[in-house]
Amino acid sequence: MNKLDKVITDCRKNDGGFIMTNFDQKLPQFPEPYWLDSTSIPNFQKLEENIETSIAIVGGGITGITAAYLLSQQGIAVTLIEAGQILTGTTGHTTAKITAQHGLIYDELIQQHGEDTAKLYYEANQEALELIKELIDKHSIECDFSHQDAYIYGSMETSVRQIKKELLAYQRLGIPGDFTDTIPFSIPCQAALIMKDQAQFHPLKYLTALIPPILEKGGVIYEKTTALKVEDNEETTILLENGYRISCNSVIVASHFPFNDELGLYFARMHAERSYVIAIKAEKDYPNGMYYSADTPTRSLRYTEMNGEKLILIGGESHKPGQGIPTHEHYLALQDFCEQYLGIKEIPYRWSAQDMITPDKLPFVGPATAGHPNVLIATGYKKWGMTTGTIAAKVLTDFILRKENRYADLYKPSRLKGLGNIVKDNIDVAKHLIEGKLEFIIKTPEDLANDEGDIVLINGKRAGCYRDQDGQLHQVDSTCTHMGCEVNWNSGERTWDCPCHGSRYSIDGEVLEGPSVEPLRKVTNE
Numbered sequence: 001m002n003k004l005d006k007v008i009t010d011c012r013k014n015d016g017g018f019i020m021t022n023f024d025q026k027l028p029q030f031p032e033p034y035w036l037d038s039t040s041i042p043n044f045q046k047l048e049e050n051i052e053t054s055i056a057i058v059g060g061g062i063t064g065i066t067a068a069y070l071l072s073q074q075g076i077a078v079t080l081i082e083a084g085q086i087l088t089g090t091t092g093h094t095t096a097k098i099t100a101q102h103g104l105i106y107d108e109l110i111q112q113h114g115e116d117t118a119k120l121y122y123e124a125n126q127e128a129l130e131l132i133k134e135l136i137d138k139h140s141i142e143c144d145f146s147h148q149d150a151y152i153y154g155s156m157e158t159s160v161r162q163i164k165k166e167l168l169a170y171q172r173l174g175i176p177g178d179f180t181d182t183i184p185f186s187i188p189c190q191a192a193l194i195m196k197d198q199a200q201f202h203p204l205k206y207l208t209a210l211i212p213p214i215l216e217k218g219g220v221i222y223e224k225t226t227a228l229k230v231e232d233n234e235e236t237t238i239l240l241e242n243g244y245r246i247s248c249n250s251v252i253v254a255s256h257f258p259f260n261d262e263l264g265l266y267f268a269r270m271h272a273e274r275s276y277v278i279a280i281k282a283e284k285d286y287p288n289g290m291y292y293s294a295d296t297p298t299r300s301l302r303y304t305e306m307n308g309e310k311l312i313l314i315g316g317e318s319h320k321p322g323q324g325i326p327t328h329e330h331y332l333a334l335q336d337f338c339e340q341y342l343g344i345k346e347i348p349y350r351w352s353a354q355d356m357i358t359p360d361k362l363p364f365v366g367p368a369t370a371g372h373p374n375v376l377i378a379t380g381y382k383k384w385g386m387t388t389g390t391i392a393a394k395v396l397t398d399f400i401l402r403k404e405n406r407y408a409d410l411y412k413p414s415r416l417k418g419l420g421n422i423v424k425d426n427i428d429v430a431k432h433l434i435e436g437k438l439e440f441i442i443k444t445p446e447d448l449a450n451d452e453g454d455i456v457l458i459n460g461k462r463a464g465c466y467r468d469q470d471g472q473l474h475q476v477d478s479t480c481t482h483m484g485c486e487v488n489w490n491s492g493e494r495t496w497d498c499p500c501h502g503s504r505y506s507i508d509g510e511v512l513e514g515p516s517v518e519p520l521r522k523v524t525n526e
């Protein structure tokens with residue numbers, strides 16, 4: 001169970017259910033990904049001593065676990081630490097399409113980076129798909145893997161134009177692709193581009209099956225072990241929240257957002273985007289295939305088998321965390337879409353998560369800063385981390401083994417010197433920093449109904465307040481401990497989300513997602 005689900009469950013335990021005011025009756029009351037509910041994930045001890053290891057990996061998502069697997073199979077001593085429970089981060093909340101069709105990307109990559117880079121990007125992701133398949137075959141992993149065609153479709157004039165341009169990009173790059181003007185749904189479609197033989201799987205069944213081979217080769221995993229800082233002087237050391245240290249030759253920071261961004265290089269050059277998924281049993285039949293709309297609002301579709309029935313996953317509704325409409329409305333928008341085109345019998349699951357976006361749409365994989373080749377990062381997957389996280393693990397493994405990797409230059413973080421988005425994203429941060437402070441607040445805790453959260457005035461000061469199902473108040477200082485922006489209430493997940501760099505906190509202020517590492521301060525009425 002991840003930290004967020006635990007907080008929600010702890011609140012729910014009291015009398016078995018919140019009084020729900022926010023959700024349509026069809027939506028499940030509590031966010032829970034199908035993947036986590038259908039996988040038995042092993043638990044590991046906390047690290048409570050100083051240790052030495054060859055390679056330390058921070059973060060137990062697809063990147064960290066794949067890297068631990070690849071390195072351990074080469075006879076390297078690896079230690080992976082995870083702040084909460086492995087696989088409950090973004091990897092536990094994905095939709096798990098394994099594809100090189102990352103929306104409309106190849107025409108743009110050709111325009112921005114040239115044909116060679118665009119082709120390399122395609123090949124990297126195709127190679128990741130093949131690596132996943134190879135490991136599934138090697139270890140006979142039962143993870144509902146199946147080859148599927150990936151479709152990008154649209155009906156709006158601009159989408160149709162872009163899809164046609166993307167087809168030309170496929171042709172220039174030699175990417176096998178078919179054009180069609182129909183998809184097997186009543187969803188409006190004037191143009192669609194098919195990338196053949198892509199895939200889908202159950203990501204957590206796949207990744208939990210990689211753990212025994214890691215342990216058999218002497219790899220070690222610790223949970224509830226949070227890294228606070230990396231020191232890279234004569235030796236490389238990770239300082240842990242509980243005061244212990246890990247000394248190592250190299251560290252792989254696979255913590256989604258790099259926790260070691262003391263220089264602010266990455267939070268100024270990446271932004272987080274949340275999106276939402278509902279999993280439905282549908283009235284209508286779902287044909288094979290994975291679908292992604294070029295029209296706005298974006299919709300992503302795939303299915304998975306659940307007890308012999310098709311469970312359809314519908315995703316979309318991207319926005320920056322802590323910004324935009326009340327978050328539960330995003331689930332309702334997905335529900336409306338499903339009612340219209342698929343018919344809903346049941347919605348057993350809903351969940352949401354966020355991923356990091358870089359200015360040039362390429363991930364950052366490699367040494368985090370110049371002059372520190374022992375501190376490696378992997379981030380910025382733009383919601384395509386099944387392939388990107390896999391290939392990132394391979395790139396970093398080869399880097400550590402001093403082997404050539406043809407994708408190393410494509411992803412190298414040192415290119416961020418030339419990336420211009422820093423200005424745009426920082427203006428957005430500055431705007432939220434000021435707006436939050438100037439907001440005129442009239443609500444007080446007394447105005448909140450049960451299961452409602454909002455920004456209120458306590459002792460004349462701005463504070464975040466959530467009234468739980470028992471009427472008990474949870475009051476926090478609404479100033480984000482990262483850089484001082486004001487957090488906003490997320491009614492869909494019942495969290496406090498920061499509009500600046502995407503940190504998220506529980507109702508009592510505990511950090512659920514970085515870059516923040518410090519909890520929100522508690523606020524009392526005195």
Ligand SMILES: Cc1cc2nc3c(=O)[nH]c(=O)nc-3n(C[C@H](O)[C@H](O)[C@H](O)COP(=O)(O)OP(=O)(O)OC[C@H]3O[C@@H](n4cnc5c(N)ncnc54)[C@H](O)[C@@H]3O)c2cc1C
Binds near residue numbers: 061089095099225381
């Ligand atoms: C809604 C949604 C749908 C998506 N769908 C797809 C899809 O269909 N196909 C696809 O390819 N990609 C998809 N993605 C993207 C993909 O899920 C992510 O890119 C990928 O899971 C990121 O993996 P990760 O290993 O980098 O991070 P995570 O899975 O988040 O793992 C990082 C881990 O590090 C831990 N951690 C953080 N800080 C510390 C610390 N200081 N100390 C110790 N541990 C720490 C966290 O607890 C976490 O467990 C989707 C993303 C979203 C949000």
Ligand code: FES
Binds near residue numbers: 480498516
């Ligand atoms: S100010 Fe950076 S995440 Fe809140």
